[in-house]
Amino acid sequence: MTVLQTVTAGIALVGAAIFLAGVIYNITSGQLRRYQAEKAPIKGSPAQGVLWAFSLGLAPWAKESARIHWVAYLRGVIVHLGIFITAPYLIATPWLELMPEPLRIFLAAYFGICALLGLVGFSMRRADPGLRLLSTPDDYFSLGLVTVFLALASASAASTQFLPAFWVLSGITLAYAPFGKIKHFMYFFYERVFVGLVFGRRGTLEWKHE
């Protein structure tokens, strides 16, 4: 490893440490709040509800809003999938040269598409008067950060000379993630579980109906 690589990898590691601390802080502060569980006798199934929340409940064909906003929905799915893939990719980057060429090309292309879709996110946010009104500086900063992060993930997959830049950006992104808008990445799972538990228990979430 060169000095530059060592320093930038160090920045990524510091970012990861802040990320972990931030995640622990968020989880702990959430756990300190009370949880009022449903206690009434069940009508449906909480377990089935959670399963529904992570499957049919997310399926675009079963969601009126996704059918209306299918471009935004599809964009969101592609970008978020890309961001999740960057996690194992980031861990694997010190051994990037050992990665099979076709996989690297695929990742470079996929992350590149995600970065482009990140830019599309900017224009969508600016184009819609409602979104423009309510968007915060944090929204734009977070979107920009993730877009550059994905662009550098793409560049580094294409050429290892971009690794130091990718690691620096990774450090910044990881350090910011638990404190700004990006923290929705962890609450997403909680939210789906709550929806599944509550409405599954009440028998509201149907796989099919009469």
Place this chain on the structure above:
Amino acid sequence: MSSPAVEVKDKDELTTAREIFSNMVDRRVMTALETCVRCGICTESCHYYQSNSKVEHTPYYRAEMVRRLYRHFFDPIGRAFPKWVGIKETTGDLLSKLSDIAFATCTLCHRCTFACPFGVETAEIMRVMRGVATATGHAPEMLGELANAAITKEENIDMFRDIYREQVKDLEKEAQDKLGDSKARIPVEEKGHRILYVPLAGAHTITPQAILLNAAKESWTLGMFESSNYAVFLSDPVRAKRITGRVIKEAERLGVEEIIATECGHGYTTLRWEAEKWFGKLPFRVRSILEVLDDYVKEGRIHLDPSKNLLPTTYHDSCNLGRKGGIFNEPRRVIKAAAKDYRELIPNRLESYCCGAGSGLVAEPDWMNIRMEAGKKKAEQVKSSGARLVITSCDNCRLQIADLSEHYGLNVEVSSVSELAVKALK
């Protein structure tokens, strides 16, 4: 510049708001507050937006306003850098703005939850905001008066009991005439029965159900208290618990096996799903009259003739009974057994639109114009279904759809499942 008196008052109000907010934000609400990314995908899911497409009518707008208050109070980044997370107003400005938003522009219908890719429960956020508004004196007076009236009724129940029994005698006669059975009864608060039936304040929630319960040879007694609970609309847990507690105590005193809630959306949801959070495990079962009627039809305890109801008929899912209560199939099965020409509103069930008057909106006369506008989508749905008879299992929805019929010239009758079943009785 504010006078010192105003500053003290404001400070007190803000302190109260902060405390109530903190108490009411549990893990579920905190998650809803933290998850939204303002993507706008939920926009069209709201019936307010469908009727008047302005940004203030989007779920993400109203939830974002509450989020600003939340960040003001509890988010370290929001406290340190308010503009960074979108806080533009002072806390006092937000508070007064939010009271209106929480009570007049959201019916807590939960439709947007299922439109959101994350499942953000904006209705739960607004419920908390209603609690904050109530505690700081910003809630609509009418809802408070109705909640207090329910509590006063319990305190003076002996004064009401004899009058109520006299009134019910007249209804009992109607039931006997309909059934051709002079032994048909409407027992009031009698011990030794299996079921305590909890009505609303209105004969239409007593007589038809009495006819059906008698026809099914059920062992039942009528309760003194109504299932409605206006403190639930205020998100006032102390008063809400007390109002529901009247029915719980009555059921315990009578030693019944089941409480059966009448066709009342929030009344059912409160008794069925919320009561055990307040009172712990109940020694009896809670069901809706819809579930009971469905069983009677299935078990052959009542026989219905669909040829007695020939009007094109549709069913409006009350948000509380359907989306929040899981009762979709039971009313449909009874209606199909009782009406010849049944047709669905599109969309329905989980994606059903609110009638536009839920969560107490119907109780406030000043909001008539708001709810007529908010119900536009429902009116369009009813119109395109071609139905002449709209069945709904919630008194709020019933009143609203009748008003919508007049306002939009729908020319439909509105009725309940029980009334339809009575008409179809063989």
